[in-house]
Amino acid sequence: MATDVRVHLVDDNTPFRDSTAWLLETAGFEVHAYPSGPAFLAEWPSRRRGDGAECVVSDIRMPEMSGLQLQDTLRRQGCNVPLVFVTAHGDVPLAVEAMRKGASNFLEKPFSDDALLDSIRNAVAGARARGDGAVDSEVLAKLSPRERQVLDLVVASKPNKVIADILGISIKTVELHRANMMAKLGVRSLPELMKVALGHG
Structure with missing residues (x-):
């Protein structure tokens, strides 16, 4: 799936941005990197795919515009592109707020390469499943609103304590x-749940 996925990487830390862009490109993603939220938003209209095959990976604490402000701006524009936040340990409360607002996942630095790659793949798969109606609406109708919230967070690989x-x-x-x-x-089992939730059941 990686080869047809575009990742927008937003981080003011140049060494981290460069190394992460290299990792993602090596994994087969198409990568566009930006040093700030405003820089991303300026390029976003011309680089947006709009077909569900893209993801924004953003630091949550940046000087010009925070990750939360970027998230709010995108949502105000009616954009539901999946967002994966990367964060330092002290920023976890902010990341929790971002999840409440609909972010796909957050990763605490330092994180493994596989954790980032899996988060992006799951975020895009989840967005595609929602866009395609891949999960049977009759099945989801059985769930309470709170169970739906728990389902989304389980799919984002969040442990019970974080949920x-x-x-x-x-x-x-x-x-x-x-x-x-x-x-x-x-x-x-969790693997069975992931298959159903992402539309492969």
């Missing part, structure tokens, strides 16, 4: 929602 923090509920409540959700979807 609890993002949704403001207890870990036990998350476990209960996960159990109910899996029962309603007729799956018994």
Whole structure:
């Protein structure tokens, strides 16, 4: 899937931006790198694919425009491109807020190459599944709004503790929602759940 996916990389740290762009290009992604949110937004209209085969990877704390401000700007423009945030440990509360606002994932620095590549692939697959209606609407209709939220976060590879923090509920409540959700979807394992959620079931 990587070869037909465009990644927009937004980070003010030049060494990190250069090394990450090289990693993504080596993995087969088409990469456009930007030193700031405004620089990305200036180029975005001409580089946007609009077919679900793209992803924005952005630092969450930058001097000119934060990742959250970039996210808000895109949403105001009616753009639902999947967003993956990278963040330092102290920025995790900001990243949690970003997830509440619909970000696909966040990764704490330092993270492994595979973690970033998997996050991008999952983000794009999730966006395509939503765009294509890949998940049977009748199946999703069985889920409560909270179970849908838990499903999205499980697909984003978030552990129960992080899901609890993002949704403001207890870990036990998350476990209960996960159990109910899996029962309603007729799956018994996380791999089965991922297949159904991403439209490959």
